[in-house]
Amino acid sequence: MAKPKLHPVANDLGANAKAASVTLLNAALADIIDLTNGVRMAHWTVKGPQFAALHTLFEGFYDQLGEATDDIAERVVQLGGTPNGTTQEVGALSRLPAYDPALRAGMDHVKALTERYAAFAKTTRAAVDASAEAGDADTADLFTGLSRTLDKALWMLEAHLEG
Numbered sequence: 803m804a805k806p807k808l809h810p811v812a813n814d815l816g817a818n819a820k821a822a823s824v825t826l827l828n829a830a831l832a833d834i835i836d837l838t839n840g841v842r843m844a845h846w847t848v849k850g851p852q853f854a855a856l857h858t859l860f861e862g863f864y865d866q867l868g869e870a871t872d873d874i875a876e877r878v879v880q881l882g883g884t885p886n887g888t889t890q891e892v893g894a895l896s897r898l899p900a901y902d903p904a905l906r907a908g909m910d911h912v913k914a915l916t917e918r919y920a921a922f923a924k925t926t927r928a929a930v931d932a933s934a935e936a937g938d939a940d941t942a943d944l945f946t947g948l949s950r951t952l953d954k955a956l957w958m959l960e961a962h963l964e965g
């Protein structure tokens with residue numbers, strides 16, 4: 803991946819650490835916005851006997867992802883970068899599979915979201931190590947918190963698939 807163009811900022815982290823973190827954060831930003839949109843689609847379109855529980859669960863998920871999205875994008879700016887947060891950038895850069903707008907059944911949404919949360923949790927865990935190795939403990943901490951949030955949501959989704 804090409805090195806991001808950074809604006810000068812007073813933050814004393816080294817240029818290489820900043821560039822590494824901005825690259826990792828922007829990759830996560832595209833994924834988390836895409837994931838949030840998938841969760842919102844699930845919240846809106848879910849049907850079936852578990853409607854009320856899943857509709858509410860998915861609402862909690864996108865509120866949580868919204869907070870994390872803001873933290874990720876703001877850290878990009880703190881490090882001198884530009885968040886790739888436009889709809890067009892997210893569409894081009896997301897590493898997640900497209901969310902199927904035809905899904906309706908509760909368990910189909912749960913399976914689709916389990917797959918996407920698992921994929922994003924994996925790249926987030928890798929980003930913890932990569933940002934720590936780049937020397938940016940704060941970005942590593944941000945990814946660590948996000949990783950815990952994703953693992954918990956993944957557990958809640960997977961619990962529906964038992965039996």
Ligand SMILES: [Fe+2]
Pocket residue numbers: 845861
């Ligand atoms: Fe709603």
